[in-house]
Amino acid sequence: MGQSADQQPDVDSRPYHHGALRSQLLAAGLELVKAEGVGALSLRRLAREAGVSSGAPYHHFADRAELIAAIVVDGHELLFTRLETARAVSSDAVAALRELLVAYASFAVDHSAHLRVMLRPELAEPDAHPEVTSAGARPIELLRSIVQAAQDEGAVAPGDPEPMVHLIWSLAVGYVTLWLDGPVEARCAALGTTADDMIRQVASTVEELLRRPRT
């Protein structure tokens, strides 16, 4: 009796984590961001919650920015797979652009902590952590390829695809920013809808514009 408790104590209660502390700090950091915002994200607090001393995290992350950079890279990968799926289930490029916007918003709902950190790039010090920049470039490349397909379909004017790429990209970033900051939710509540309905309506509006005949 008590044998398993002695031989297999909770990883949290053992002082020496041996590899587990790093992932534990990352997970606790995400929960903390979700609960209290990125302002509350401190290595000291994560160490306290993990039951280790305040210096312990520095054996796994050079500094706070490195932990944040790890979260950002994870987030960009999660986002990228969602965007890929959105394209895969779409029948044409215009529908893919609509689904891209919806997928971005659903990523915001399901991974709000990741997104909150991703939207504060200065916290990750991208100059010191180039993997952040390269991870963030992949979703844009995907978006560009869809815009080019939309040009081939005639929905987007031929020529430089960048304006339309920036348009959709800005729209996605702006919508989730406003959603995380509250004003979208507040307006939707006043209007009797939800933020989920709203992004669908916004995305459908984009689709309606793109499906109008070009003159």
Add this chain to the structure above:
Amino acid sequence: MGQSADQQPDVDSRPYHHGALRSQLLAAGLELVKAEGVGALSLRRLAREAGVSSGAPYHHFADRAELIAAIVVDGHELLFTRLETARAVSSDAVAALRELLVAYASFAVDHSAHLRVMLRPELAEPDAHPEVTSAGARPIELLRSIVQAAQDEGAVAPGDPEPMVHLIWSLAVGYVTLWLDGPVEARCAALGTTADDMIRQVASTVEELLRRPRT
């Protein structure tokens, strides 16, 4: 001799500012944000730069959030007048929407420090400073009235204007966010254009979509 210097010393060198310290802190705060970002904005540092003790700012601002809230309110007023001008010089509602986007971007260029602070609403603690929320609502109301005018002109589908309001609003917020964070500038440099040209092209793309005939 030396009379005027004795009677009118620099306001900065006088220990007792009597009303001037508040505005001096606000101005120094904006310069600090422009130079080093909002992360560097601390009351202690502003006090140091003003040549005053670390407790002095607390006689003009209850806390850091109150100074930030004052900057945000100023910024929203500056933005609102720009948007009003953009509408005034536009011949129709669709052109007004295009100019609104351009004006938003030019506000970002000319008042980047204000905007950096405005885009971090949690720093201003809007729950404790309701004037922040009301100041931020005026630009949206202006936008909504233009969208409704665009509906009257037939460029926007009739019905609920909110989806188009959120579309333009998100687009503006997203574009300036990406510009402040660097990726827009980086892409434009790689493409041989400027961020100023880019927002004009994006805004013109929106206009082109809105001027297509509705089916």
Add this chain to the structure above:
DNA sequence: CTGCCATCTGAGCATCGCTTAGATATTCAT
């Protein structure tokens, strides 16, 4: 068993937000 490496501790430094008690300047009524 020994030695090495990974990991963690604990103390310390500088900075920050904010509070408090008290000192000083300005203003205003008398």
Add this chain to the structure above:
DNA sequence: ATGAATATCTAAGCGATGCTCAGATGGCAG
């Protein structure tokens, strides 16, 4: 003009943060 009331500032201090470093401890390979 004088003295009281008010506005403003100082100096010291508390708790928290990021980060560093010397040294202790755990676990694994030889």
